Amino acid sequence: MRTAVLFSGVSRHFGAVRAVDAIDLEIGEGEFFAMLGPSGSGKTTCLRLIAGFEQPTGGHIEIFGETAEGVPPYRRNVNTVFQDYALFPHLNVADNVAYGLMIRGIGKAERRKAADAALDLVQLPGYGSRRPSQLSGGQRQRVALARALINKPKVLLLDEPLGALDLKLREQMQEELKSLQKSLGITFVFVTHDQGEALSMADRVAVFDAGRIQQVGTPEEIYRRPRSRFVADFVGSSNVLPPDFVAKIAGQRKWASLRPEALRFVEGGGHAARVVTRSYLGGQTRVALDLEGLRLNALVSSTDMLPAEGATVRVDWNGAELHLMEDAR
DSSP states (O other), rough: OOOOEEEEEEEEEEETTTEEEEEEEEEETTTTTEEEOOTTTSHHHHHHHHSSSSSSSSEEEETTEOOOOOOOOSSEEEEOOOOTOOTTTSSSSHHHHTTTHHHHTHHHHHHHHHHHHHHHHHTTOOOSOGGGGGGGHHHHHHHHHHHHHHHHOEEEEEESSTSOOOHHHHHHHHHHHHHHHHHHHHHEEEEOOOOHHHHHHEEEEEEEEETEEEEEEOEEEEEEEESSSHHHHTOOOOEEEHHHHHHHHHEEEEEEEEEEEOOOEEEESSEEEEEEEEOOOOSSSEEEEEETTTEEEEETTSSSOOOOOOEEEEEEOOOGGGGEEEOOO
C-alpha cells in the first residue's frame, strides 16, 4: 500500500501551547482513517496541517511522497469538508458544488456537467437549482461533500462533518460516507470526538490526547486491546482496574481494562459485588457495581432478570476479556 500522508516528528506550537507534539503517523492510500480524541487533543490541528491551513513548527509532512510544508492549500491535492458546511448562500447548489472548477477557469457547460455528476454521487440528483437555505442539514452536508469531491482530490479531509446532524441522520450519513469511500477508493481522513463514529467507519483509528497520539490501530484493536488507561476510558468507557486488584486476580501488577459487556452475573463463584444503580438503555441495561471499593459497570440484556439496587450479587468474566495494559498513563 502506498503512503498517502506521512508525519515525521511533526509539531505545531502556538506560543507555549503544544497543540501537536512530535507526532509520527502514516496513513495509507485508500484508507478510511479516523483521528479521535477530546476537544483540544490536537486532531483538528493535524487535519489543518495536512490541508495547509497551518504550517508545522517542526518536523516533516509528505502527501503522496511530496513535501507538504510551505506548499499552499490550493496546490495540495486535498479537499476539506467542514462541520458548518461553508456553503455560499447567494449561490445555488450547482454553483456551490462547481465553485472550485470556476476558480480554475473551467467552462460553464463542463462545470454544470461535473456538478450534476457529483450531485448524483451524493444522492442529490436534480437539486442543482435550489439554494442552500432550501435544504435540510443532511442535504447541505451532501452538497459540501459533492463540492469537495468534484475536484477529484487524492485525500479528502473531514472535520467533524456530522456533528451538527441529529442522531438518526448522523447514523445514516455514517453508512453513506463509508460506502462512498469504498466506491471511490480515495483516502478519507476523518476527525471526530465521537467514539462510535470512529469505530463504525474507520479502517484504522488514531487516538489523540494532549497533542500526542496515544494509540493507532484497527477499531477492534483500539477497543479490545487499549494501550493505556486514557484509551481504555475514552473509547467505550471501559472498567479500568488498578494494579493491586489486578495482582490478586491475574498475578501481575499492571493496570487492566475490562469491558462492561464482559461482566456477567453468576450463581456461584466469581466475586461478590453490590448493585449501586441500574440505568435502562433500551436493548441493554447498565448496572453499576461496587466490588471491593471499585466502581464497575456491567452491560447486560434488558430482557434478563436484573438484580435490584442494593442487592448483593456474584459477578464473573472470562479471563481472556481482562486486558493488561502496556502503558500506565
